[in-house]
Amino acid sequence: MTSRTRKAVLTGSILAAVAIIAGGAIWSGAYNVAADDPHSRPVYSLLELARDRSIQxxxxxxxxxxxxxxxxxxxxGAGNYDAMCAACHLAPGVSQTELSRGLYPAPPDLTEATVDQAAAFWVIKHGIKASGMPAWGLSMDDEYIWNMAAFLQKLPDLDATGYRALVDSSDGHSHGGGETMDDHHDVVHPTPAPVEVPASEPVDPATPPDDHSNHDHQH
Structure with missing residues (x-):
């Protein structure tokens, strides 16, 4: 057996042993997938590298x-961002939300850094597995996704007042169909219909009041 062959056999044996150990750990349930228990540094780095290279x-x-x-x-794009993204990726003046606090890996704060337009488009359209990032392309046409990518270039330059003014000047959650009507621009609260209360019957002063003390009360 040549030296090269021995190295190949040894490498194959090591990889097989690692696969068996990893498979056993996964099958046993030893690895904790809870969102409040962070990955180990090597696992996180591997997942981060895979994500970044896939997007790039x-x-x-x-x-x-x-x-x-x-x-x-x-x-x-601002109107759709406010309705669909701000709860996780935040808005100017907002440091944390219930969703951003509870998700792991933590969603990037898009008010802090400008993202590449093409990368933003791809992520918004296709989402990211096991991260909480949805594939919005299933309900949005490319035109609207590009508009959101364009808005993200502007977002880091906005303060809270400028952000709110821009959102308020938009059409809100609107991307040509498929929207869920769950933001304050879309929800309509109907006025309850008036309820007619019948007038009380006149009381005959000659009739003594009903004595309830002897009535049986059953519950």
Missing amino acids: TRAGKLQVPVGLGSDDQIRQ
């Missing part, structure tokens, strides 16, 4: 629309 590889093939970033596109 696929986003690198996209062509950003010419002229993306008009005021109308940014305004339209």
Whole structure:
């Protein structure tokens, strides 16, 4: 057996042993998948690398629309961001929400850093497995996703007042169909119908009041 063959056999044996150990640990349930129990550093680094390389590889093939970033596109993207993203990725002046606190890995705070437009488009459209990031492309056309990517370029420059003014000037949660009517722009609370209360019957002063003391009360 040559030296190269021995090394190949040894490498194969080590990999097989690692696979058996990992498989046993997974099958036993020893690995805790709870969101409040962080990954070990090696596992987190591996997942982070896989995520980043996957996004870079696929986003690198996209062509950003010419002229993306008009005021109308940014305004339209702001309304959808506020309705669909701010609860996790935050808004200016908001440091934490119940969702952002409870998700793991923690969603990036998009008010702090500008993200690449093509990468933002790809992530918004396709989502990320086991992260809490939905694939919004199942309910949104590309045009609206690009508008959100355009808005994300503006977001880090906004303060709380500027952000709210931009959102309020938008159409709110609106991307051409498929929206869930759950934000304050869309919910309509009907006025309850008036209830007619019958007038009390006149009391005959000659009739003594009913004595309830002898009535049986059953519950």
